[in-house]
Amino acid sequence: MSRLDERYRAVLRLLPADYRARWEQEMVAAFLESMETGDPEQDEYVRDYGRPSWSEVGSVAALAVRLRLGGAGTPRSVTWGAAVRLAVLMALLANAVSGTSGAAFRLWLAGTLSWLPDPPATWMAQIPSGFWYVSSDLSGLFWLAAYVAFLNGHLAAGRAFIGLGMLPGAVVAVISTVGLMGVSPSVTLWTALLADGALLLGTVAFQPGAAPVRIRPWLWALPVGVVTVAGLWLGIVATALLDWAGLHAVLAVAAALAYLGGIALRLLRPAAAWSLALLVLVVAVLAARLITLLDYAMLDPASDRAAWLAVGAAEAAMLLAVGAPLAVLAARALPRRVPA
């Protein structure tokens, strides 16, 4: 076996074992044939020193993602694919809810929602203004558009809206890092950007042939979520101890408790995809919560640093508390690996 053969087989290990059992020999033969130049000396050199091109590696990687998450393949990969799609939809819902609430809040502060009472002057002084901050809040409406687009199967439009929704936040993160305009560096801004990037990546699980989603419950979840988040903000913002990561922690814990409570009360049966999806979200939000506590650890001790750290630690503890039973449910329900 030549080095080129070995290297290509190493790339093919990205693919599920059952797929490799059916197609590997043929793929290797076709690939080696595609690398032949007709010159025996050159061919021998390529066999000893050649590598698959990045575009070829990319095509195998894309195939691996489609097979592992796209709704076809082994029961285990079908379950993972369904779980990733559910997690993406829930994350999109959370972003659509917080984005819509954030945009409405910004419009309220600007006085454009005249049918609501005037906002307190102290809030207007505390909330950062400036073009990119305002744009970042109003870009929350792109998340609403992305959520609706994915529910209706418009994947390309949905991904474009996600990109637009990420853009102002990305600019603010860069501005804060290079210290422009007097904006302080913030771990939270980069963590949020990373989380949104992971969400965008997760949308590859939405492939043709994947099981469709029942739209109506997801649509109803949107206004319910907006009212809930608005109530949370209005109720808690006076203490100003609910930040981006904290809000997502509260939403993730609430979703997990609703699911676990439904199972405990025998209103629901555990489903592998839902257990996995909620576990993925809880783990992601826990990671974001822990990382963003760095922002508060760097605050002046004379400020309310201790309060922020205490609230953050409590949120992390709640996430761990719901994550453990979800992990058990997911491990029990996930189909076993199919031997090669």
Next chain:
Amino acid sequence: MTEPAFFILTALVSGPRHGYGIVGEVAELSHGSVRLKIGTLYGVLDRLVGDCLVELDREEAEQGRLRRYYRLTGSGRRELAAEADRRAANARIAIDRLRAFGPETAA
């Protein structure tokens, strides 16, 4: 139907081909604009075989390598014809529109 699937089915109209042969035929049919990677080819072939649009014709061993030849099924031929008609109809709409609103820009 995706572009790679369309061209792979078209490449098989003239007779059975093996994997690398399909890559070459597709490149020639598309005048070089569609260059299939092996990962893309076999991802599409797997789906086409699963949908019974393509089936195994024969296997051959050549210089120690396995060559499987694939052929178009009757369903595959009908599906390709329907897709070709659909694309031609869409192209016709665009051409007629261009002619109606600017004859000098139409093909």
